[in-house]
Amino acid sequence: MVLIRTPKIWELSENEVTSETVYFNRRSFLKGLVGASIGASFFALTGCRASSSQTALEDSLKQPKIQFITTNPDFAVVDRPITEQDLAGRYNNFYEFGSTKNIWLKAQSLPTENWKVEVTGLVNKPKTYDLDDLKKSFPLEERIYRFRCVEAWSMVLPWVGFPMKELIKAVEPTSQAKFIRFSSYYDSKTIPGPTFHLGALPWPYQESLTIDEMANDLAFLALGIYGHDLPKQHGAPIRAVIPWKYGFKGAKSIVKIEFVEQQPATYWHTIVPNEYDFQANVNPTKPHPRWSQATEKFIGKGPGLSWEIKETLPYNGYGKYVASLYT
Numbered sequence: 265m266v267l268i269r270t271p272k273i274w275e276l277s278e279n280e281v282t283s284e285t286v287y288f289n290r291r292s293f294l295k296g297l298v299g300a301s302i303g304a305s306f307f308a309l310t311g312c313r314a315s316s317s318q319t320a321l322e323d324s325l326k327q328p329k330i331q332f333i334t335t336n337p338d339f340a341v342v343d344r345p346i347t348e349q350d351l352a353g354r355y356n357n358f359y360e361f362g363s364t365k366n367i368w369l370k371a372q373s374l375p376t377e378n379w380k381v382e383v384t385g386l387v388n389k390p391k392t393y394d395l396d397d398l399k400k401s402f403p404l405e406e407r408i409y410r411f412r413c414v415e416a417w418s419m420v421l422p423w424v425g426f427p428m429k430e431l432i433k434a435v436e437p438t439s440q441a442k443f444i445r446f447s448s449y450y451d452s453k454t455i456p457g458p459t460f461h462l463g464a465l466p467w468p469y470q471e472s473l474t475i476d477e478m479a480n481d482l483a484f485l486a487l488g489i490y491g492h493d494l495p496k497q498h499g500a501p502i503r504a505v506i507p508w509k510y511g512f513k514g515a516k517s518i519v520k521i522e523f524v525e526q527q528p529a530t531y532w533h534t535i536v537p538n539e540y541d542f543q544a545n546v547n548p549t550k551p552h553p554r555w556s557q558a559t560e561k562f563i564g565k566g567p568g569l570s571w572e573i574k575e576t577l578p579y580n581g582y583g584k585y586v587a588s589l590y591t
């Protein structure tokens with residue numbers, strides 16, 4: 265089997281793409297981390313990951329089929345194709361496994377057996393779900409959503425899961441509950457992570473929505489993608505998808521969902537508050553301090569990783585569902 269080596273976008277991700285990664289190269293952020301040169305050597309090392317075989321990638325994507333009732337026609341994306349599965353599966357953000365896009369292989373060490381999600385906090389009916397409970401308790405459907413990363417790349421992805429509002433119904437938040445905090449799995453013993461983690465980053469990865477945002481029909485908890493259980497690099501076995509917000513709002517590999525009264529601290533917002541605001545609604549007229557958000561690199565079709573420049577839409581094209589939340 266011939267190795268398909270298509271390093272184009274990886275090279276780009278390390279040199280040119282305006283990414284969350286840049287923090288790790290900045291003096292201000294490296295201060296307090298051991299060794300100021302680690303940023304540079306890390307990138308040199310991970311460059312060779314691009315030659316990992318297509319077969320291993322395909323194996324990582326070969327998850328069991330997931331049963332769902334229907335592909336929800338309300339959310340069809342008509343102006344762009346669904347991103348090819350193997351492009352989406354090898355171009356990821358999952359900082360627990362490193363700060364480059366090609367972490368799919370490292371992410372295979374995520375321990376997903378006997379997964380449990382604790383739903384707790386200001387609710388009348390707290391509950392800890394295992395994966396079977398989740399699949400049985402909620403009607404699963406497929407939704408094809410636009411996906412826009414704050415780094416100005418985008419995809420169209422077919423998720424399988426259920427609307428977060430169904431979880432609200434199940435656990436009955438009290439009237440005090442104003443925010444939801446999602447926590448990702450993190451264990452420094454089992455997640456290798458780049459060596460510069462060293463406990464200096466605010467792990468676990470946490471994100472948050474207001475309860476009104478969570479109750480919006482679009483807010484989604486995904487258990488699958490491309491008709492199969494989630495591969496580890498996409499945040500197995502359960503992750504959040506909030507399509508009108510930048511991708512970082514959707515925590516991967518969720519272990520805890522808490523209903524709280526105050527706005528909780530969140531990962532990127534804690535690290536760099538002026539660059540990653542809490543709300544993070546997709547907004548082409550509001551540039552990131554270091555780059556424009558007016559357009560995006562849409563990653564759709566192979567062969568190889570490439571993109572088309574497209575205009576970014578307010579609320580990522582979902583204004584009719586969510587604009588009223590912000591008036």
Ligand SMILES: Nc1nc2c(c(=O)[nH]1)N[C@H]1C(S)=C(S)[C@@H](COP(=O)(O)O)O[C@H]1N2
Pocket residue numbers: 284355356357358359360412413414448449469497498499511512513514515516517
């Ligand atoms: N736990 C965790 N969740 C995370 C991230 C992360 O680093 N760790 N990255 C976020 C960012 S920046 C993006 S763009 C998406 C990427 O999802 P994908 O790799 O499945 O496309 O996951 C989000 N969720």
Ligand SMILES: [Mo]
Pocket residue numbers: 357413414415510511512
């Ligand atoms: Mo992102």
